[in-house]
Amino acid sequence: MSVGRFLRSLRGLSLSGRIGLGLVLFWGVVALVGPMLAPHPVGAFVDRDVFGGYSSRFPLGSDYLGRDVLSRLLSGARYTVGLGASAAIAACMVGTGLALVAALGSRWTDELLSRFMDTLLSIPSKILALVLIAAFGSSLLLLMVIAAFTYVPGNYRIARALAVNLNQTDFVVAARARGERATHIALFEILPNMIHPLLADFGLRFVFIVLLLSALSFLGLGVQPPAADLGSLVRENISGIVEGAPAILMPALAIATLTVGVNLLIDALPRAGRR
Amino acid sequence: MAASPDAPNNGGRRLALMILGRIGASFVTLILVALVVFVISSLLPGDAAQEALGQSATAEQIAALRQEMGLDRPAYERFATWAWGMVGGDAGQSLVANMPVGDIISERLPNSLLLAALTTLVAVPLALGIGIASAMNRDGRLDRALNIVTLSMVALPEFLVATLAVLVFSVQLQWLPSIALVPEEAGVAELLKALAMPVAALAVVVMAQMARMTRAAIIDQLDRPYVEMAVLKGFSARRIIITHVLPNSVGPIFNAIALSLSYLLGGAIIVETIFNYPGLASLMVNAVTSRDMPLLQACAMIFCAVYLALMLIADVAAILANPRLRNQ
Numbered sequence: 001m002s003v004g005r006f007l008r009s010l011r012g013l014s015l016s017g018r019i020g021l022g023l024v025l026f027w028g029v030v031a032l033v034g035p036m037l038a039p040h041p042v043g044a045f046v047d048r049d050v051f052g053g054y055s056s057r058f059p060l061g062s063d064y065l066g067r068d069v070l071s072r073l074l075s076g077a078r079y080t081v082g083l084g085a086s087a088a089i090a091a092c093m094v095g096t097g098l099a100l101v102a103a104l105g106s107r108w109t110d111e112l113l114s115r116f117m118d119t120l121l122s123i124p125s126k127i128l129a130l131v132l133i134a135a136f137g138s139s140l141l142l143l144m145v146i147a148a149f150t151y152v153p154g155n156y157r158i159a160r161a162l163a164v165n166l167n168q169t170d171f172v173v174a175a176r177a178r179g180e181r182a183t184h185i186a187l188f189e190i191l192p193n194m195i196h197p198l199l200a201d202f203g204l205r206f207v208f209i210v211l212l213l214s215a216l217s218f219l220g221l222g223v224q225p226p227a228a229d230l231g232s233l234v235r236e237n238i239s240g241i242v243e244g245a246p247a248i249l250m251p252a253l254a255i256a257t258l259t260v261g262v263n264l265l266i267d268a269l270p271r272a273g274r275r
Numbered sequence: 276m277a278a279s280p281d282a283p284n285n286g287g288r289r290l291a292l293m294i295l296g297r298i299g300a301s302f303v304t305l306i307l308v309a310l311v312v313f314v315i316s317s318l319l320p321g322d323a324a325q326e327a328l329g330q331s332a333t334a335e336q337i338a339a340l341r342q343e344m345g346l347d348r349p350a351y352e353r354f355a356t357w358a359w360g361m362v363g364g365d366a367g368q369s370l371v372a373n374m375p376v377g378d379i380i381s382e383r384l385p386n387s388l389l390l391a392a393l394t395t396l397v398a399v400p401l402a403l404g405i406g407i408a409s410a411m412n413r414d415g416r417l418d419r420a421l422n423i424v425t426l427s428m429v430a431l432p433e434f435l436v437a438t439l440a441v442l443v444f445s446v447q448l449q450w451l452p453s454i455a456l457v458p459e460e461a462g463v464a465e466l467l468k469a470l471a472m473p474v475a476a477l478a479v480v481v482m483a484q485m486a487r488m489t490r491a492a493i494i495d496q497l498d499r500p501y502v503e504m505a506v507l508k509g510f511s512a513r514r515i516i517i518t519h520v521l522p523n524s525v526g527p528i529f530n531a532i533a534l535s536l537s538y539l540l541g542g543a544i545i546v547e548t549i550f551n552y553p554g555l556a557s558l559m560v561n562a563v564t565s566r567d568m569p570l571l572q573a574c575a576m577i578f579c580a581v582y583l584a585l586m587l588i589a590d591v592a593a594i595l596a597n598p599r600l601r602n603q
Contacts (some may be wrong), residue, residue, distance in 0.1 A: 115307075118304070119311055120585055122304050122579060122582060123312070123582075124582055127579065131312055131315050131316050131571065134571050167530075184372055215545055218562070219563070241438060244442050252438055260427045262430070263426050263427070264423070
């Protein structure tokens with residue numbers, strides 16, 4: 001996909017697609033440079049008041065210990081976006097890789113892999129993640145691996161369906177007749193043709209993973225203190241709900257704008273590439 | 276199959292065989308799922324005996340407890356014992372509460388089922404209504420508005436929905452209690468009041484997906500030639516939807532409903548936690564926190580079994596509703 005074509009497809013975006021793109025870019029930038037913009041140190045107790053409201057010194061108020069919510073939000077976003085993106089990339093790479101192996105490999109490989117993935121798919125994702133966390137614990141790396149593992153089967157199923165279809169096309173038959181090796185066919189003939197639908201799937205996995213990780217952190221099973229992602233921020237400030245403190249609303253809204261943004265963007269992408 | 280005098284009977288038998296086949300396949304999947312859950316949760320280096328006794332335990336103490344818990348037997352034997360116990364309703368002993376897992380679960384399960392049933396009653400009709408309405412107005416203003424609403428609802432974290440609900444209805448308006456504790460002798464009105472917010476929050480979460488899938492299923496049918504034929508015959512839009520399109524999209528719609536409902540037991544984790552509702556999902560979270568593996572395994576298996584059962588029901592309903600699927 002050339003840069004020019006990419007820009008042109010952006011110009012054709014609907015209004016909701018543009019809003020989505022804006023939100024995604026916004027959170028991408030926040031994740032990259034956010035912590036540098038934080039007005040106060042992340043862990044510092046700077047407000048005598050707890051659950052303070054909006055003010056010029058603390059634009060988003062203060063949390064249950066009198067820390068600056070904006071600063072904590074900026075650093076929490078990095079965990080949420082970073083973990084979510086790396087887990088989604090890992091899930092899609094493993095899922096698509098295995099799908100290519102299944103589509104081009106022997107019938108037995110395909111049968112075994114697909115059976116295994118179907119089994120994993122019949123375990124609701126949250127339940128699978130909970131069992132994994134109970135067994136292995138929840139360090140940052142483990143959370144990433146667990147989230148990726150949980151969403152591999154979904155990506156595998158979609159990628160396998162695409163790859164099996166492409167495997168029947170004339171250009172792949174021609175490549176095989178030329179005597180190309182299976183890895184070449186997988187990487188240079190089949191993979192480039194499934195990039196579009198896979199990108200949409202990647203976006204969806206990202207949304208699912210962000211929601212899963214935030215939910216886990218909210219339950220106290222995800223990112224462990226002193227590190228805090230957006231879900232942990234909601235959890236630690238839950239007692240502020242009675243006062244309607246910004247400390248609990250803002251992190252929740254932050255997650256919502258991130259996931260809704262990605263969803264709006266995917267939905268507005270050109271349809272032709274999504275089938 | 277050769278034509279025979281008892282052809283209709285034959286078709287019935289084939290249908291029964293097909294449904295039996297699906298049941299068998301689900302059963303095999305359930306066993307595989309049990310295997311996955313068991314392997315992940317009990318074949319780990321740091322075992323339950325070590326966990327229960329802590330760092331200061333001597334090697335003999337650990338060995339004794341291991342033997343008592345049966346951890347010294349080979350893995351496949353433990354799996355067989357465990358799975359057989361599950362089938363018989365004996366899920367073992369909770370490590371933390373020190374009482375049978377079955378007792379703990381039977382206390383919580385009715386609560387979860389009640390929450391799920393009420394949410395179903397609210398969410399399914401609403402979701403079908405939204406799906407059908409937006410399909411009938413395809414690409415119209417209503418459809419586009421509903422599309423953005425449902426699309427956003429799919430991506431909302433449950434705790435935002437629940438938090439906003441608490442904020443509006445119990446903090447600002449003070450209409451509803453923020454904790455869904457149902458008193459023992461509560462009347463129906465009190466019960467509904469206590470459960471209104473958890474049900475609403477869950478309904479919001481499951482409705483969106485159901486509505487989107489319903490819309491897609493109906494639109495898929497609207498593009499078929501037979502619908503054009505019906506339009507040309509001059510039938511009203513309502514008649515086309517109700518008598519022509521809906522029966523043909525029962526399969527995917529049932530599937531959408533089953534998928535969303537499967538979410539209600541296990542996915543209620545967040546909602547149960549926020550509202551302090553004593554359901555099965557929050558029990559499972561406690562089991563994870565305290566690493567109470569027998570309890571965790573039992574909860575996980577219940578959720579997986581419910582999921583598979585719902586998928587099976589949707590599958591069979593689709594076969595029964597669509598004669599063409601029977602001949603595949």
